[in-house]
Amino acid sequence: MKILKAFEDAVKEFGVEKECKVARTGCPGTCAVGPAVMIEPGDYLYQNVTLDKVRNIVRDHIVLGLPIKDMLYKNEGFYKKQHRLVLRNAGKIDPQRIQDYIAAGGYSAVVKCLATMTPQGVIYEVATSGLRGRGGAGFPTGQKWGLVARAHGSPKYIVANLDEGDPGVFANRTLAEADPHAIIEGMLIAAYAIGAEKGYLYIRSEYPLAIQTLQKAIAQAKSISLLGDKVLDTSFKFDLELRFGAGAFVAGEETAILASVEGRRAMPRPRPPYPANSGLYGKPTLIQNVETLANIPIIIQNGGAWFSRIGTPKCTGTKCFSLTGKTNNPGLIEVPMGITLREVVFDIGGGVAEGRKFKAVLVGGPSGGCLPDTLLELPIDYDSLTRVGAIMGSGGIVVLDDKSCMVDTAKFFTEFCVDESCGKCTPCRAGLIRIKDIFDNIMNGSGKMEDISTLEKTGVFIREASLCGLGQTAPNPVLTTLRYFKDEYIEHIAKKDCRAGKCFNEKHEEV
Amino acid sequence: MQKDNHRLMLEKVFKEHEYQEDALLEILHRAQEIYGFLDRDLLMDISGSLNLPPSKVFGVATFYSFFKLRKPGQHVVTSCLGTACYVRGAEEIVQAVEKEFKVKRGGSTPDGKLSVFATRCIGACAMAPTIVVDDEVIPKATKEVVIKKIKEVLGGAESESV
Secondary structure, eight states, X not given: OHHHHHHHHHHHHTTOTTTOOOOOOOOOSXXXXXXXXXXXXXXXXXXXXXXXXXXXXXXXXXXXXXXXXXXXXXXXHHHHTOOOSXXXXXXXXXXXXXXXXXXXXXXXXXXXXXXXXXHHHHHHHHHHHTOBOTTTTOOBHHHHHHHHHHOOOSSEEEEEEEOOOSTTOOHHHHHHHHOHHHHHHHHHHHHHHHTEEEEEEEEOTTOHHHHHHHHHHHHHHHHTTSSBSSGGGSSOOBEEEEEEOOSOGGGXXXXXXXXXXXXXXXXXXXXXXXXXXXXXXXXOEEEEEHHHHHHHHHHHHHOHHHHHTSEETTEESEEEEEEEESBSSOEEEEEETTOBHHIIIIIISOSBGGGOOEEEEEESGGGSEEEEGGGTTOBOSHHHHHHTTOOOTTOEEEEEETTSOHHHHHHHHHHXXXXXXXXXXXXXXXXXXXXXXXXXXXXXXOOOTHHHHHHHHHHHHHHHHOSSHHHHHTTHHHHHHHHHOHHHHHIIIIIOOOTTXXXXXXXXXXX | OHHHHHHHHXXXXXXXXXXXXXXXXXXXXXXXXXXXXXXXXHHHHHHHHTTOOHHHHHHHHHHSTTSOXXXXXXXXXXXXXXXXXXXXXXXXXXXXXXXXXXXXXXXXXXTSSEXXXXXXXXXXXXXXXXXXXXXXXXXXXXXXXXXXXXXXXXXXXXXXXX
């Protein structure tokens, strides 16, 4: 904000207010080189802008027309392979001004729906697009909408999931902060299609800026009749309210989120009945991740067929990924489905930081898998990731180098799931603690070789017997590290040695 | 009296949410903002006002890690221990803070001046490791920078007194 004010002051000082407008905008994805300043026309992106550089930028670039080359963002590779559809407006509009969103074509999809399409027609376009849920499970969105639309019961609800509990993932946060109306528009169209009149946007309380931005956006949308009793003066009625999470990862699970909206403990329940038939307050409910919803306006504007040509035939469209860890270019990226892990890690990510050697990439957060270099050619899509033991999840990609220990990584994820398990079902609650105990033994030097098969058997059991997605995917990090990095387990147990130099180091610990 | 003021503010929150039981999470959030933390008496008060069994209110308050049931210290250090921060050394920083100020994560120093909490991901992953001291976010933190900042907010010559 100080930089914003400094630019306003400098523009005034040089008398160029008429030629140059200073505006705030959302994140362009290059998170590690902030504060970032973009200058249009010309797509210029200045990185690491500090207060002392502001005046020079205005003087040289704006007044004299000479961009300062060494302050510009140098990583061309970062954007080249991206395809920013969900993040179409991020970094290009002021998220606090609904006028900017509308000027960029926003809400024209809602107009198109209400004026020229039936709810069935909308569902048809979404089904044609091939869009699959971006929250992680990848269920076909059009099919889900059809189920809720045909369900008996009233009123119907829509719940947008912005819980984003996966550590290492901040795509939904950035979307909400940079383009909140894309989410609201998606919800409006979905509500029209399924016949819902009330929507809840569930957002985790750890995202205060996103909450503020959404509150403002909702108020602005209400003020011009995009929300309320008569949306755009038609008989379509839609009311939207925010609901806050309170630090429970499991609340991202679809039945848990419903419990939380109802003011209860976020504990999942068995299905059937599915939320499509019996969800919030026992009524038909559509639960959808916000990234999925942000795709809807452009699908309606451009047609389902257009969308289906992006990505791969079974996995259409793009996916946002939060690229972090030992990478040279941490940030938020959006790529077409089917791109390889190698392209993401090396072309977009610029390779491993500090020139170190690549060891593994963690895909899918604590429910995901730890994949080795032999799998770098894997195309990113729901099915190929599941085959190798990982999941798409909400889009976390963490790069590890040779100083990372795979046994320690599996232990870290297991501890996370132990903390976050709701405790309802025995396989998850007790099984994960059992796994954690074994890791503790291995780490303090009292591991036994049969621990490896115990970890494997327990992991498989938890996966097959748990009630909800948390338990079903919690063993993935353990099972994939056993599958691809078994040698490290053997070294830890038999030789009490850690090739990354991380474990068994008490005597060398410097504080 | 501040206590009465707080009670009036809480009453206002109940009215805003029309005493609805499904607004329990929102009410607990606002109560924590007003009172700083949720102690037993406050939770009993909320359960009475909303006509909910205390077991339900306590059940919800203890389920979600965001709700604090004990008084936090005057100064709060929140360390993100999500994957990206962990991979970039956040655990080592937390251990250093625990050792330097003789406080265990999740708790406070005996004199109540400092609390240390670990959280699972605040979403600032590209700036990992991210540590928050009071309201200030320290991106790409190191243990030296964090310890220096904590000493600063504690007012200089604190480190020996704990």
